[in-house]
Amino acid sequence: MLSAVSATVAKSILPKSGALGTVAARLKHTLPDLPYDYNALEPYISADIMKLHHQKHHQTYVNNLNAAEEQLAEAMQKDMSVDNINQIIKLQPVLKFNGGGHINHSIFWEVLSPNGGGEPSGDLKHVITRDFGSFDRMKEELTNATVAIQGSGWGWLGYNPTSCRLRIAALPNQDPLQPTTGLIPLFGIDVWEHAYYLQYKNVRPDYIKAIWNIVNWNAVSKRLADAKQAS
Numbered sequence: 242m243l244s245a246v247s248a249t250v251a252k253s254i255l256p257k258s259g260a261l262g263t264v265a266a267r268l269k270h271t272l273p274d275l276p277y278d279y280n281a282l283e284p285y286i287s288a289d290i291m292k293l294h295h296q297k298h299h300q301t302y303v304n305n306l307n308a309a310e311e312q313l314a315e316a317m318q319k320d321m322s323v324d325n326i327n328q329i330i331k332l333q334p335v336l337k338f339n340g341g342g343h344i345n346h347s348i349f350w351e352v353l354s355p356n357g358g359g360e361p362s363g364d365l366k367h368v369i370t371r372d373f374g375s376f377d378r379m380k381e382e383l384t385n386a387t388v389a390i391q392g393s394g395w396g397w398l399g400y401n402p403t404s405c406r407l408r409i410a411a412l413p414n415q416d417p418l419q420p421t422t423g424l425i426p427l428f429g430i431d432v433w434e435h436a437y438y439l440q441y442k443n444v445r446p447d448y449i450k451a452i453w454n455i456v457n458w459n460a461v462s463k464r465l466a467d468a469k470q471a472s
């Protein structure tokens with residue numbers, strides 16, 4: 242059973258909505274089910290990696306986010322003493338890290354598919370060509386930016402709602418793209434070692450090369466359409 246963290250009321254994150262739900266009713270975030278089997282992305286990502294990544298790593302972000310939100314809700318109910326303000330401030334990096342981890346991984350599962358790969362079509366193809374010159378150029382830029390991340394982080398293709406242009410971004414840790422840069426995330430590549438080390442050891446470029454074979458361009462296209470509608 243992959244869902245249901247201890248809670249009386251549970252609500253899953255819906256990555257396309259960008260919403261985490263409200264905390265007012267003590268809602269708990271839950272681990273979203275994968276839209277495919279753990280072995281479905283083989284040979285590009287092994288079942289062992291997918292199972293560990295989803296059941297252990299993502300679940301931990303969900304658990305820690307729920308715990309931090311609970312502590313925040315408690316602190317917000319207390320007096321306005323300096324000690325209590327300090328407690329609230331102390332929770333901010335914890336919320337960013339675990340909230341980012343939950344958002345980022347929820348998107349990651351959605352934008353991969355055993356039937357993915359190839360090239361995008363329609364409007365997504367049009368805007369990629371417009372903003373990068375060609376699909377291959379975008380692929381090269383995102384690959385290079387993601388390979389170059391020092392330590393753990395994510396490479397992103399994002400939509401800038403102000404300029405209405407696509408942009409590449411590379412962020413450390415679990416920094417969530419939209420609150421950090423203003424870009425709406427369309428496609429992301431997790432380059433924490435937990436995402437590839439069991440299969441690719443330290444050869445991050447090979448893992449990123451493999452990822453392009455399983456990109457769910459239909460899901461990325463849908464995210465672009467939603468981003469345009471929301472901006």
Ligand SMILES: [Fe+2]
Pocket residue numbers: 294298346431433435436
């Ligand atoms: Fe991860």
